[in-house]
Amino acid sequence: AWQRVKRRLRAELGEDVFASWFARLELQDVSGGVARLTVPTRFLKSWIESHYLDRVLATFRSEADGIESLEVGVRGAMAPARPGAPALAKPAASPRPAASPGPAAELPEPERAARGQAPEGDLGGAPLDARLTFESFVVGRSNALAHAAAERVARHDGGPALYNPLYFHAGVGLGKTHLLHGIGHSVKNAGKRVIYLTADRFMYGFVNALKTQSALAFKEKLRAIDVLILDDVQFIQGRSIQAEFGHTLNALIDAGRQVVVAADRPPTELEALDERVRSRLAGGLVVEIGTLDEALRASILQTRLEAVRASHPAFEVGPAVAEYVAKAITANGRDLEGAVNRLLAHATLTGAPVTLDTAETAIRDLVKNREPKRVKIEDIQKLVASRYNVSRSDILSERRTAAVVKPRQIAMYLSKVLTLRSLPEIGRRFGGRDHTTVLHAVRKIEKAIGEDTALCDEVELLKRMLQD
Ligand code: ADP
Ligand code: MG
Numbered sequence: 024a025w026q027r028v029k030r031r032l033r034a035e036l037g038e039d040v041f042a043s044w045f046a047r048l049e050l051q052d053v054s055g056g057v058a059r060l061t062v063p064t065r066f067l068k069s070w071i072e073s074h075y076l077d078r079v080l081a082t083f084r085s086e087a088d089g090i091e092s093l094e095v096g097v098r099g100a101m102a103p104a105r106p107g108a109p110a111l112a113k114p115a116a117s118p119r120p121a122a123s124p125g126p127a128a129e130l131p132e133p134e135r136a137a138r139g140q141a142p143e144g145d146l147g148g149a150p151l152d153a154r155l156t157f158e159s160f161v162v163g164r165s166n167a168l169a170h171a172a173a174e175r176v177a178r179h180d181g182g183p184a185l186y187n188p189l190y191f192h193a194g195v196g197l198g199k200t201h202l203l204h205g206i207g208h209s210v211k212n213a214g215k216r217v218i219y220l221t222a223d224r225f226m227y228g229f230v231n232a233l234k235t236q237s238a239l240a241f242k243e244k245l246r247a248i249d250v251l252i253l254d255d256v257q258f259i260q261g262r263s264i265q266a267e268f269g270h271t272l273n274a275l276i277d278a279g280r281q282v283v284v285a286a287d288r289p290p291t292e293l294e295a296l297d298e299r300v301r302s303r304l305a306g307g308l309v310v311e312i313g314t315l316d317e318a319l320r321a322s323i324l325q326t327r328l329e330a331v332r333a334s335h336p337a338f339e340v341g342p343a344v345a346e347y348v349a350k351a352i353t354a355n356g357r358d359l360e361g362a363v364n365r366l367l368a369h370a371t372l373t374g375a376p377v378t379l380d381t382a383e384t385a386i387r388d389l390v391k392n393r394e395p396k397r398v399k400i401e402d403i404q405k406l407v408a409s410r411y412n413v414s415r416s417d418i419l420s421e422r423r424t425a426a427v428v429k430p431r432q433i434a435m436y437l438s439k440v441l442t443l444r445s446l447p448e449i450g451r452r453f454g455g456r457d458h459t460t461v462l463h464a465v466r467k468i469e470k471a472i473g474e475d476t477a478l479c480d481e482v483e484l485l486k487r488m489l490q491d
Pocket of ligand 1: 162199200356357
């Protein structure tokens with residue numbers, strides 16, 4: 024389950040964020056609902072605790088049952104991190120530590136290890152992805168304006184910057200990063216100095232510079248460029264870092280240098296940034312990229328299929344399959360790309376041509392994940408009650424007869440596996456029970472399912488009824 028958690032974090036947060044913060048996060052053990060994670064440095068610990076704890080917990084919960092809280096420890100600091108070593112002797116943090124001050128405020132002690140392994144210690148900027156160019160970007164109704172603005176800015180030659188900053192916003196997978204890289208390539212080819220950074224890299228670079236007392240050099244370096252491209256600025260947090268971000272922004276814009284920014288929301292909704300930084304971000308051109316319509320999805324898919332065929336000539340996807348994929352995968356470009364990879368894997372592994380049937384199987388999870396059905400605890404209680412001929416109020420009541428206890432426990436179990444609710448929350452929704460009661464029920468049903476195939480089938484059926 025832990026490997027899945029890491030894989031999901033990597034997929035959801037991106038390679039860059041993952042490498043900066045999570046690559047060295049390890050699971051030590053799980054006991055009593057508490058998952059103990061370790062990192063090599065205090066800095067990573069405080070950073071993860073203050074910025075990513077909820078996210079890691081939510082992901083962990085959806086991959087494994089019975090996790091209630093997380094603790095992050097420092098490997099080697101409190102207890103040796105031998106595999107199979109007992110839990111940290113004295114957990115230092117409460118399960119949900121209060122948000123610690125930003126990493127710059129609480130300057131970490133020297134971290135030899137971290138410095139050596141930092142993905143981009145001196146902030147050279149992240150490399151541009153050769154695949155993400157203007158040429159490979161498909162223009163459609165929902166991104167035409169963003170694309171036109173990107174090209175204008177990229178081709179702009181001489182004179183003060185045009186729209187400054189140029190700000191793109193859109194949901195995940197709609198082409199922001201692609202456009203930013205497109206600008207980066209184009210500007211670089213024109214011989215200008217450009218730096219592409221994700222917010223995480225910006226923060227990492229800044230914190231590192233502070234640690235090595237080279238913050239001044241860091242700033243100089245950032246300001247000595249023609250175009251600064253910043254991706255995913257919604258992740259910029261921490262008082263000193265956002266102040267630094269604001270200074271950098273002002274310095275560049277005032278000097279007429281082009282700044283291009285992308286985020287998952289408009290500038291006004293960047294709650295973590297202060298008002299002045301937000302309004303500066305909103306002061307140039309703000310363009311939203313809309314969702315991909317079917318025509319756009321179909322052409323992105325074709326472009327992607329052709330690109331893959333260049334290296335896999337035998338890989339063929341007929342028009343019916345392509346149409347099905349473009350219709351089924353509505354969420355975003357990333358899933359379309361995922362679909363192509365799956366079709367390719369399928370074709371390569373089986374050696375069989377891609378039929379509608381195989382396509383459906385290969386991309387099933389992408390289609391399903393698109394709109395995870397939200398199951399309500401109330402619906403679970405109603406369905407289970409009616410299956411077992413009791414009333415919903417019986418389930419919520421204090422009664423302990425076998426006829427009521429079993430459906431109640433099944434309903435609690437289903438609430439745990441089908442919703443993201445915590446154990447205490449589930450307890451509250453079951454007539455104000457304690458979370459340990461819920462935990463007991465979950466464990467009991469889990470065990471029973473393992474031993475009793477009839478019950479296993481029954482629970483599986485209930486799950487399907489709730490999810491369809
Ligand atoms: P975002 O940064 O908005 O989350 P990305 O730019 O990473 O999204 O896009 C996700 C994937 O979808 C990438 O592989 C990208 O190349 C592809 N994609 C998105 N929009 C387009 C487009 N208009 N043309 C071609 N590919 C696209
Ligand atoms: Mg992106």
